[in-house]
Amino acid sequence: MSFAKLDAHCRSLIALEHALSILGVDEATAMAPGGGEQRAEAMAGLSGMYHRQATAPQVRDWIEAAKTETLDQAQQTAVAELERSYVNLTCLPADFVEHKMRTGMRSEQLWRTARPKGDWVGFRPALEGVVELVREEAAMRAELLGLAPYDALMEQFDPGNRTETITPVFAELKAFLVDFVPKALKIQDEKRAKRPLKPLSGIYPVEKQKALGIAMMKAVGFDMNHGSLSVSDHPFCGGVPTDVRLTTRYRTDEFLPALMGILHETGHGLYEQNLPKDWAHWPSGKARGMSIHESQSLFVEKQIGRNPAFWTFALPHVASHLGEDWAMDDLLPHVHQVKRGLIRVDADEVTYPLHVILRYELEQDLLAGRLEVKDLPEAWDAKMGDYLGISSLDAPQNGPMQDVHWPSGAFGYFPSYTLGAMMAAQQWATISRSHPDINEEIAAGDFTTVNTWRRDNIWLKASMGSTPEILRQATGEDLNPAYFIAHLKTRYGA
Amino acid sequence: MSFAKLDAHCRSLIALEHALSILGVDEATAMAPGGGEQRAEAMAGLSGMYHRQATAPQVRDWIEAAKTETLDQAQQTAVAELERSYVNLTCLPADFVEHKMRTGMRSEQLWRTARPKGDWVGFRPALEGVVELVREEAAMRAELLGLAPYDALMEQFDPGNRTETITPVFAELKAFLVDFVPKALKIQDEKRAKRPLKPLSGIYPVEKQKALGIAMMKAVGFDMNHGSLSVSDHPFCGGVPTDVRLTTRYRTDEFLPALMGILHETGHGLYEQNLPKDWAHWPSGKARGMSIHESQSLFVEKQIGRNPAFWTFALPHVASHLGEDWAMDDLLPHVHQVKRGLIRVDADEVTYPLHVILRYELEQDLLAGRLEVKDLPEAWDAKMGDYLGISSLDAPQNGPMQDVHWPSGAFGYFPSYTLGAMMAAQQWATISRSHPDINEEIAAGDFTTVNTWRRDNIWLKASMGSTPEILRQATGEDLNPAYFIAHLKTRYGA
Known part of the structure; x- marks a missing residue:
């Protein structure tokens, strides 16, 4: 058979x-x-x-x-x-795959040395070579799959995601955020004028931070019998579903970055640990793709981990592990800090989507030939000015050279981050509708409801539907930016 | 081509x-x-x-x-x-290999539960099954290789090792040791009557012991750029030549066992790290076999690490890392402790060979059908009485059930341990002949001579000759028990 x-x-x-x-x-x-x-x-x-x-x-x-x-x-x-x-x-000829891999690896290596120096001129030819191959690749994938070229690239990371759906959603979100970011910053300023931001600095030994991190991992459902937490230069969630390896990095003068990083990776880890065991060796039993994976990490980091209800539960643990008895009103302003910045990976949940939408637009332009690599810094800067009112023209390492994705040849990946954030908000809204007491449960350290819902609706679905299908089955509707917008308004708009 | x-x-x-x-x-x-x-x-x-x-x-x-x-x-x-x-x-039919592997695995699993209970009767049938298959395997290998059955088994672990050579060497060593062990014990008693054994107990934090261990690893030549030290239940040397992973285990109330374990594994590690790079992917570029590997670990642990000259170098490091300023005359009696015991892995270098020779003799008898498994405890006990004057008849977990080798189907492996000890002594003697100042060098923390000699004569030879050939080329003669005997006499006989 x-x-x-x-x-x-x-x-x-x-x-x-x-x-x-x-x-x-x-x-x-x-x-x-x-x-x-x-x-x-x-x-x-x-x-x-x-x-x-x-x-x-x-x-x-x-x-x-x-x-x-x-x-x-x-x-x-x-x-x-x-x-x-x-x-x-x-679907791609073997010699093309090899050529593209070698070109991408060389370009990435060059990027690693050129980026710290901000050497755009030295790096540009490598990126031009990559873009040329990505255009070829997209054309081949598009032909074979009967999709538009950019959709064919996204299909690798999130089956079923289409610009047709995403572009209007991102447009709505962008319009909201360009208006909302200044408002949120103004509100933050007013609050700080009343109650100045109290630094969370102190001396937090790595072992104590680790114990706190593991306590929080366990609390939100991570199974330490099938996973562990260690240290690496760049935090990640790796390993296999039966042995999920989370990592973080610590600074001994602050605890929040490591802890929030642990919660983020724990979200990835919960997804991996709870995929259906019977199909673990088939593609259908694996995690669906990048945006659903990111929805799970952001669900834990943002929907749970930056929710004031979570901190009702977590603050006593911080006190017992680190000996710091923070007042909620001193801690939350750090957890909810909004700040305009040039660097995507340092961005907060309000400004982050604008970084992604900028890239989403530019990589489509690059792919379609409407934009050439030589004109990228100016195009980048123009959007950065329009969306966030800041400029990186004098420091390309903080502009188009900041991410590894393009240098390595990964186009069509960026939207996943913001799609994940929006899906997480949509999932949270679905749970809240049927469980109005969800914040009380979380404040009491009870994560049963959120985990049961996600297990049934996301984790056990694995790759048994496309990305949009899984979202639709779970939440009863297609991707809808209203939930994420409402989430930001509630958390940052008052 | x-x-x-x-x-x-x-x-x-x-x-x-x-x-x-x-x-x-x-x-x-x-x-x-x-x-x-x-x-x-x-x-x-x-x-x-x-x-x-x-x-x-x-x-x-x-x-x-x-x-x-x-x-x-x-x-x-x-x-x-x-x-x-x-x-x-x-050389073996695939279905036989599979059958033997399954039988060995089941027997080993049974052994793991039966051993702590000393349940010889429950375990015996499993071992009988293993022995039956090992007899078959030895016959097949013997036929194909034109060797005697036991030689054909040893050939897997140490190409070129033959009972014809080993039996007389072991006989000479046994005769010496049966006489020497009581003498060495008497000398030890007399010394202790004059200067009582001072306990080395204290509180030694794991991190400090690890730092001491790494300092000693580096001193004797281990390359930390191509290896590391971590913790496991059972110390081992694993990994690959470019990334050698040593492990040890620590107790916080004593430092010597972990340190001597680290030195032992470092000996294995030096061999792996210094194999010829050009042939690393061919069998000829790999470590030769079990007895030469053991000669390298025992060279570092016994010839260097239990040499008083080494402690002239090492004691100040112990003092600076652990804060314990031991007198040489208090430390060496621990390093050179001799004790009759039932357990091979706990034995000192004087009594250890008798444990091995006992097994070497019994496994040949089992293989040849001169001994059946049901008679093993009595046969074991008789030899244990003859060689060391102790009995395990009432506790088979301390007798024929103590080792994993036979339960898992590894016959012909045991001699490697003592062959390694003898080869290490023979290598040391060769170095000493051409470098009479070798102890002064080691006391000064200079391991260049011993490492250069071993690199040229052992490490770089990899598997480019049989075990006896490598020894002969390195030392100018065949395996000669006189060196090991002289070594024991010098260290324990006066």
Whole structure:
């Protein structure tokens, strides 16, 4: 039976995925500095094996044959999702894939040295080469999938996401935010005039911060029997669903950044830990994509972790672990700080979407040839001025050189961040409707309702529907910016 | 060219070996408890891939073809060693290998629960099953390799080791030790009557012990750019040559066990770190086998680390890290403690060989059918009485149930430990002959001579000769028990 062959095929691939994933975690958390070269060799070797096995011609035959077999609904979905993954892996000529990978890696390496110096002129030719290949790639994917080129790129990260849906949603959000950011800043200024911002600085030993972080991870539902928390230069959620590896980084003079980072990664981790076990080795049993993943991390970080109700629960834990007995009115202004800034990854939840929308617009222009790389700094600056009223023209490292995405060839990825934020707000609104006491539960440290809802509606759905389908089934409607806008108004507008 | 095909074949295998090795380290040091089942699945999957690739029929053709190509000496050696490895992997029928692996795993699992209870009767049938299969395996290997059955088993762990050589050497060592152990104990008693043993107990925080351990690792030549020290339940040396992972375990009330454990693993690590880089992916570039590996760990632990000259160098480091200013005459009696005991892994360097020789004799009797498993406890006890004058008849967990080797099906492995100890002494004697000031160098913390000699004569030889060949080339003679005996006499006989 071909379905059984595909099942064995998926099991074999998952062993290689497991190895690649753990090797990646190990590299960031435990590898000796001199081990990098051989690690890269080993991972390239395993990736090659993975690609050869995943794209073997007989897999296509098994898929075709399995479609004619008597399968239940979950099996049919599994085969369909495997086919999507197979097509995605085989739709580009092998020599193009290799050429693009090498170009992207060289460009990324160049970016790593050029960025700190703000050397746009030195880096530009590399980015031009990448953009040229991305245009080719998008055209090929578009042709094969019958999609518009930019949609074909987004399809890799979030199946089902289309500019047709996203552009009007982003337009509405942008119009709101350009107006709302100055208002929110004014309100913040007025509040601070009444009650000055009290610094949260102190001396917070790493071990105590870690204990606090783990207490919060456990509280919001993370299973420490199937995961752990360690340290890396850049926080991430990695590993495998049965052993989810979260990392953070600590400063000993403040605790909030590490703690909020832990909550964010915990959101990713809860999703991974609660994917359906029976389908763990099939693509249909894996996390859906970037925007739903981000909706889960932002649900925990923003909807829960920056919710005043959460801090009713969390403040006594901060006090017992760090010995700091903050007043709610001194802590919340830090948790809800709004600040215009040039750097996306440092942005708060109010200004962040404008960074993403700027990139969403510019990368479509680049792809369509309406914009060339040489004109990017000016185009970037013009939008940054329009949206946030600030300029990076004299420091490209804080402008179009700030992110790794474009230098590495990842176009169509940026929208996921803000789509995730909006989906998280929409999910929260859905839960609140049927559970009006949700804030009281959270203030009491009871996360059962939010977790049960997400388990049933998001986590166990894995990749058994497209991104928009999962959102629609979970919340009863398509992506609707009203929830995120209402969320920001409530939290920052009064 | 077939040699080039074999080179690519070896590179592909080394990627899988790298993954398996790091996954193993990760499992012991970082894995979440609940991650074990999926980890086992993943490692079984990768091992299966490794076995299929390593034993692919075309590899035999490439080897045969490569032998007819114009190759330099190192290439010829590489092909010959690859053939040895290929034959070793393919010489048993696949269903026998699988049957033996399953039997061994089940027996080992049973052993883990039966041992703490001393449940010999419950465990015995499992061991009988293992012994039966080992007899079959030895017969098959013997037939194929043209060796005696026990030699054919040893050949897996130490190519070239033969009972013909080892038995008389062990006989001489045994005769010496049965006489020497009581003498050494008497001398120890007399010394302690004059200067009572002063306990080294104190409170030694783990972080301070770790810093001391790393200082000693670096001093004896370990490259921290290509390795690290962490914690696991059972100390080991794992990882890959470019990233050697040592582990130890700490007690906070004593420092010597962890430190001596670190020195032991550092000896393994130095060997791995200094194997020839150019041949790292070929079997000929890997560590030779168990007894030479053990000779390197014991060289650092016993020849260096229990040498009084070493403590002239090390004591000030102990003082600066732990704040304990021990007198040499109080420390050395701990480093050189001799004690009769039932447990091999707890034995000192004087009594240890008797534990090994006992096993060496019994496993040959079991293999040849001169001894049956049901009679093992009595046979064990008789020898334990003869060699060390102690009995474990009432507690089989301290007798034939103490080691994992037999329950898991590893026969022919035990001699490696004592062969390693003897080879280390022979290597040390060779160095001392040409460098009479070696102890002064070590007392000054200068390990250049011992490391240069071992790099040239052991480490860089990798698997480019058999175990006896490497020893002969390095020391100018075959295995000679006189060096180890002289070493024990000097250290414990006066």
